[in-house]
Amino acid sequence: MKPTLLYFFGKVQKMKAAGEKVLGFTLTTPEFPPPAFLEQEVAKVYEDSFPYLPSGGDFVFRQQLADFYSTKWKRKFKEENVFVGTGGKEILYILLTLLLKKPEGEIVVISPYWATYPNMVELLKGKIKIVKALAKDDFYPDMDKIAKAITSKTRAVIITSPNNPTGKVIKEKDVKFLADLAKKKDFVLICDEVYEIYNYDNLYVSALKYFNKNVFCVFSASKTYSLCGWRLGWSVGDKDIIKEMIGIQSEATTSPNSIAQLAFRNLFKDTKRLETYFAENMARGKERRDLAVAAFKKAGVEYAHPEGCIAIFVKIPKEFDNAYDFCTELLKKEKISMAPGEIFGEKKYFRMNLAVSITNLKEGLRRVLKYYGN
Amino acid sequence: MKPTLLYFFGKVQKMKAAGEKVLGFTLTTPEFPPPAFLEQEVAKVYEDSFPYLPSGGDFVFRQQLADFYSTKWKRKFKEENVFVGTGGKEILYILLTLLLKKPEGEIVVISPYWATYPNMVELLKGKIKIVKALAKDDFYPDMDKIAKAITSKTRAVIITSPNNPTGKVIKEKDVKFLADLAKKKDFVLICDEVYEIYNYDNLYVSALKYFNKNVFCVFSASKTYSLCGWRLGWSVGDKDIIKEMIGIQSEATTSPNSIAQLAFRNLFKDTKRLETYFAENMARGKERRDLAVAAFKKAGVEYAHPEGCIAIFVKIPKEFDNAYDFCTELLKKEKISMAPGEIFGEKKYFRMNLAVSITNLKEGLRRVLKYYGN
Numbered sequence: 001m002k003p004t005l006l007y008f009f010g011k012v013q014k015m016k017a018a019g020e021k022v023l024g025f026t027l028t029t030p031e032f033p034p035p036a037f038l039e040q041e042v043a044k045v046y047e048d049s050f051p052y053l054p055s056g057g058d059f060v061f062r063q064q065l066a067d068f069y070s071t072k073w074k075r076k077f078k079e080e081n082v083f084v085g086t087g088g089k090e091i092l093y094i095l096l097t098l099l100l101k102k103p104e105g106e107i108v109v110i111s112p113y114w115a116t117y118p119n120m121v122e123l124l125k126g127k128i129k130i131v132k133a134l135a136k137d138d139f140y141p142d143m144d145k146i147a148k149a150i151t152s153k154t155r156a157v158i159i160t161s162p163n164n165p166t167g168k169v170i171k172e173k174d175v176k177f178l179a180d181l182a183k184k185k186d187f188v189l190i191c192d193e194v195y196e197i198y199n200y201d202n203l204y205v206s207a208l209k210y211f212n213k214n215v216f217c218v219f220s221a222s223k224t225y226s227l228c229g230w231r232l233g234w235s236v237g238d239k240d241i242i243k244e245m246i247g248i249q250s251e252a253t254t255s256p257n258s259i260a261q262l263a264f265r266n267l268f269k270d271t272k273r274l275e276t277y278f279a280e281n282m283a284r285g286k287e288r289r290d291l292a293v294a295a296f297k298k299a300g301v302e303y304a305h306p307e308g309c310i311a312i313f314v315k316i317p318k319e320f321d322n323a324y325d326f327c328t329e330l331l332k333k334e335k336i337s338m339a340p341g342e343i344f345g346e347k348k349y350f351r352m353n354l355a356v357s358i359t360n361l362k363e364g365l366r367r368v369l370k371y372y373g374n
Numbered sequence: 375m376k377p378t379l380l381y382f383f384g385k386v387q388k389m390k391a392a393g394e395k396v397l398g399f400t401l402t403t404p405e406f407p408p409p410a411f412l413e414q415e416v417a418k419v420y421e422d423s424f425p426y427l428p429s430g431g432d433f434v435f436r437q438q439l440a441d442f443y444s445t446k447w448k449r450k451f452k453e454e455n456v457f458v459g460t461g462g463k464e465i466l467y468i469l470l471t472l473l474l475k476k477p478e479g480e481i482v483v484i485s486p487y488w489a490t491y492p493n494m495v496e497l498l499k500g501k502i503k504i505v506k507a508l509a510k511d512d513f514y515p516d517m518d519k520i521a522k523a524i525t526s527k528t529r530a531v532i533i534t535s536p537n538n539p540t541g542k543v544i545k546e547k548d549v550k551f552l553a554d555l556a557k558k559k560d561f562v563l564i565c566d567e568v569y570e571i572y573n574y575d576n577l578y579v580s581a582l583k584y585f586n587k588n589v590f591c592v593f594s595a596s597k598t599y600s601l602c603g604w605r606l607g608w609s610v611g612d613k614d615i616i617k618e619m620i621g622i623q624s625e626a627t628t629s630p631n632s633i634a635q636l637a638f639r640n641l642f643k644d645t646k647r648l649e650t651y652f653a654e655n656m657a658r659g660k661e662r663r664d665l666a667v668a669a670f671k672k673a674g675v676e677y678a679h680p681e682g683c684i685a686i687f688v689k690i691p692k693e694f695d696n697a698y699d700f701c702t703e704l705l706k707k708e709k710i711s712m713a714p715g716e717i718f719g720e721k722k723y724f725r726m727n728l729a730v731s732i733t734n735l736k737e738g739l740r741r742v743l744k745y746y747g748n
Contacts, residue, residue, distance in 0.1 A: 010428045017433065029425055039420055046413055051403055052602040054384045059391065086460050086605070086627040093626045097497070119625045123471070228426040229632025231460070251493045252467045253460040257631040258603025 005115055005343060012337045023356075023364050026337045028164055028311050030226040030355035032284050035277045038225070041266035042259065049258040056246035057084025057234070058261045064268040065234050073208040080239040085249065086256045088194045088220035088233035093120055094248045095216060096156070098241065099188060100126040105155040110141045111345035112313065114164050114192065118345075126155070130345065139166040139304045139313065143174050147181060156188040162195040162204055165313045165344050165351035167289075167306025169203040179207055182214035188241070194220040194233070195309040197278045198285045203307050213238040221260065223310075226281070226355075232260040285310050288354040288361055295365045299374045310355035313341070315348055317371045322347045326371070334367040379489055379713060386711045397730075397738050400711045402538055402685050404600040404729035406658050409651045412599070415640035416633065423632040430620035431458025431608070432635045438642040439608050447582040454613040459623065460630045462568045462594035462607035466532075467494055468622045469590060472615065473529040473562060474500040482523045482531040484515045485719035486687065488538050488566065492719075500529070504719065513540040513678045513687065517548050521555060530562040536569040536578055539687045539718050539725035541663075541680025543577040553581050556588035562615070568594040568607070569683040571652040572659045577681050587612040595634065597684075600655070606634040659684050662728040662735055669739045673748045684729035687715070689722055691745045696721045700745070708741040 005027060015022050056062070062082040070077045085091035099105060106127045109117045113130070121128045131149050133141040146157060159178060161170040170178075175191075182189035191207040196219060207215045216237035222228040233256075235242075249255065267274070292312050296303045302315035320326040323340035327350055331337050341349035352368070354361060379401060389396050430436070436456040444451045459465035473479060480501045483491045487504075495502045505523050507515040520531060533552060535544040544552075549565075556563035565581040570593060581589050590611035596602040607630075609616075623629065641648070666686050670677045676689035694700040697714035701724055705711050715723035726742070728735060 009426070013428055013433070027426060031425075034424060042420060043417070046416060049603050050408060050601055051405075052383065052401060052596075054387055059387070086631075089625070090627045116625055123622065123625055222426075227424055229423050229629075231627065231629065231631040248497065251463070251490055251497055253464045253627065254605060257460075257605040257634060259633050260631060 005339060012331075021335060022331070023336045023360055023367075025353040025356065025364055026339045028223070028309070028351075028353050028355065029228050030223060030281070030310055031357065032226045032281050032355055034226045035267070035274070037273060038263065038267060042263040044266060045259055045262035048262055051258075053255045053258050053261055055250035055255050056242065057082065057255065058265060061261050061265045061268065064265065065236070068268065068271060069208055069236050073206055073211070075208060075211050077236055078239070080242065081236050082234060083237065083242045083245050084232070084234045084256055084261065086231045086233070086253050087222060088192065088218045088235075089116060090249075090253065090256070091218050091233050091235045092116070092190065092192070094245045094252065095188070095190065095241070096120050096124050096126065097248055098244050099155040100124045104153055106151065106153045108146065108149045108154055108157040110146070110159065112139060112165050112341065112349070113158075113345055114160055115343040117158050127153070129154075133166070133168075135302070135304075138168065139163075140168050141170075143177055146178070150181070150185050150187065154185065154187045156190050157182070158190045158192060159207075160192040162193075162198055162308025164195065164309050165311050165339070166304040167309045167311060167313065168304065169199065169201070169307040171203065172205040175205050175207050176210045179210035179212060179215050183212045186214065189215050191215065191217040193217050194223040197224050197282055198310050199282065199308045200286045200289055201307040208236055211236070213240075216241065221264065224278075227260070230257075230260040232256050232264065285355060288356075288358070291358070291361060292352070292354055292365060295369065299369050299372050301369075301372050311351050311353050313346075313349050313351050316341070316350055323350045326350060330368065334370070336364050336367050338368070379717060386705075395709060396705070397710045397734055397741075399727040399730065399738055400713045402597070402683070402725075402727050402729065403602050404597060404655070404684055405731065406600045406655050406729055408600045409641070409648070411647060412637065412641060416637040418640060419633055419636035422636055425632075427629045427632050427635055429624035429629050430616065431456065431629065432639060435635050435639045435642065438639065439610070442642065442645060443582055443610050447580055447585070449582060449585050451610055452613070454616065455610050456608060457611065457616045457619050458606070458608045458630055458635065460605045460607070460627050461596060462566065462592045462609075463490060464623075464627065464630075465592050465607050465609045466490070466564070466566070468619050468626065469562070469564065469615070470494050470498050470500065470530070471622055472618050474498045478527055479529040480525065480527045482520065482528055484520070484533065486513060486539050486715065486723070487532075487719055488534055489717040491532050501527070503528075507540070507542075509676070509678075512542065513537075514542050515544075517551055520552070524555070524559050524561065528559065528561045530564050531556070532564045532566060533581075534566040536572055536682025538569065538683050539685050539713070540678040541683045541685060541687065542678065543573065543575070543681040545577065546579040549579050549581050550584045553584035553586060553589050557586045560588065563589050565589065565591045567591050568597040571598050571656055572684050573656065573682045574660045574663050575681045582610055585610070587614075590615065595638065598652075601634070604631075604634040606630050606638065659729060662730075662732070665732070665735060666726070666728050666739060669743065673743050673746050675743075675746050680728075685725050685727050687718075687720075687723050687725050690715070690724055697724045700724060704742065708744070710738050710741050712742070
């Protein structure tokens with residue numbers, strides 16, 4: 001297993017604990033506040049939080065999520081289509097555990113990828129097949145190449161939209177194409193849509209709009225509600241797949257924690273206020289996206305144009321051979337931590353989290369731009 | 375995969391949701407309160423709970439746990455010996471994932487077993503080797519039989535003490551024997567000690583007292599603090615094993631939720647008050663153990679004498695062929711839910727949770743004893 005982002009993050013944490021001042025841009029952790037009205041909701045749940053909740057998630061919360069996404073994407077989802085997990089991560093891990101039960105399964109992943117996908121597949125003894133999105137296409141994936149990568153052993157194709165680390169958003173016609181392809185070729189189209197609210201250029205369409213039993217979409221409280229520590233995610237998919245996932249979760253972690261689930265159950269009693277919150281965070285993200293894009297553009301630095309997500313994927317200075325070396329130098333000399341592109345399968349790029357304070361973002365940009373002759 | 379306890383529990387939840395009055399004794403959920411002083415601690419953590427915590431657990435909390443168990447068992451544990459998980463269950467799942475990475479691994483499990491062990495091993499494509507503890511020995515496991523079950527493929531032996539479902543506690547000399555055997559034969563002795571505080575006959579000794587690098591002990595907030603829903607567990611083991619487990623957790627769930635970890639970090643700032651809480655719960659458990667034992671004894675019913683844990687393992691009436699049938703009848707006719715022994719590998723027994731209110735316990739005993747001619 002390759003070094004993980006969280007390993008890198010642990011290093012920064014230890015530097016901070018030792019009193020060093022580090023500006024962190026490694027994780028795509030939104031440093032935006034969760035909804036202001038959440039605090040009052042969580043305060044109410046303590047007494048009810050002691051007993052076990054059922055595997056797959058609290059029934060009421062699952063129904064609320066089914067209703068929420070039914071309304072949002074004009075489809076008809078039921079409680080049995082919803083699976084709640086210990087972060088979007090656990091949902092992916094359990095789904096891949098299920099899909100890779102039969103040996104020799106292949107999972108198609110687009111690079112640059114979220115580092116966890118190949119690590120998970122390796123851990124679960126599956127075979128990973130990488131389809132490269134190219135810098136010349138601004139890292140937008142090639143649908144023909146994806147279609148050609150499908151074989152009888154393909155159990156799933158993982159799509160991230162809005163994409164982490166590149167910020168690209170899959171166009172609606174391509175979402176439809178992939179959903180149809182999944183049905184036709186009988187693999188699962190896993191759509192990691194945890195950055196659903198960060199959609200700056202109005203391009204994002206959930207695969208739920210083209211839902212069929214081969215489509216599976218993942219969302220998270222970490223990214224949508226800035227609650228990374230709470231470990232809560234949810235997903236919408238085929239009821240038979242979800243039934244089997246519940247069986248696995250009941251042996252792996254039982255369920256996500258009750259406090260987060262019960263607080264969210266309260267939160268979803270009134271979904272109108274959520275829309276306002278989403279819009280506020282979108283505006284925060286867009287302000288930072290625009291600021292970073294302008295800075296890198298002005299400096300003549302190559303980057304992928306982020307249409308969504310909360311990060312920017314930037315080419316390293318030509319003096320450096322690889323991003324590991326560059327990021328190590330940035331951490332050591334400039335006390336800023338970035339995520340080296342090797343983790344995402346692109347050694348000439350690094351990822352910078354944008355969802356930080358404007359002050360820290362400007363300071364981070366100032367320090368990194370020194371390396372580009374600015 | 376066999377039907378799980380949580381599947382059964384889900385059934386009862388749905389009956390309750392449909393308005394049926396069911397007395398539940400299926401899960402070993404302590405219906406005792408968590409520490410009264412916990413509420414004020416959890417109220418303080420909200421603002422700090424948003425960002426990710428490191429995989430393996432919060433550093434401060436890990437150090438607190440290391441200190442706590444160092445003092446308790448007069449050994450010297452460090453932060454690096456502690457791993458925190460989404461319940462004791464996730465810890466076991468990740469440890470078994472690690473130990474079964476190399477193919478053809480065998481895991482030795484004592485029956486009657488906690489249903490989850492064989493289900494996990496099956497899911498992780500390992501081979502399970504059952505060593506039967508017998509009713510004639512009051513279900514106390516035979517050390518010679520365990521030693522004989524070890525082969526070069528043995529990756530771990532799982533011991534549960536105090537035992538769920540039988541309530542037996544492994545004697546100190548046998549704990550030492552097994553810890554030495556693990557070192558000599560180089561397997562991991564996994565000691566599931568989640569019922570550590572329920573030790574009615576003063577027999578329980580943690581394997582941490584005889585710790586070596588092949589010993590790994592698991593504990594949980596679910597059982598020790600009656601916080602099943604919070605999904606928090608912790609463990610003490612070899613630092614190299616734990617380092618690898620952190621790598622797996624970082625890809626599977628990231629970490630347990632921040633609210634529980636930060637609240638426990640506050641809780642552990644003052645461990646004296648915890649001792650009082652443990653003693654209170656022990657007394658509650660003992661009162662119920664004594665009550666249930668007296669009732670079954672008086673009725674001439676066969677059962678394993680519980681020296682610890684919060685359940686009693688009871689022989690089904692002779693009119694019934696198996697516990698599934700008996701428990702199904704109890705649920706249907708008497709509206710009480712028990713856990714059928716098939717789940718634990720003993721089809722002539724059922725398990726009854728004792729950690730309920732005295733009123734419910736008496737009522738449950740009354741309803742079940744009807745089937746024994748009482």
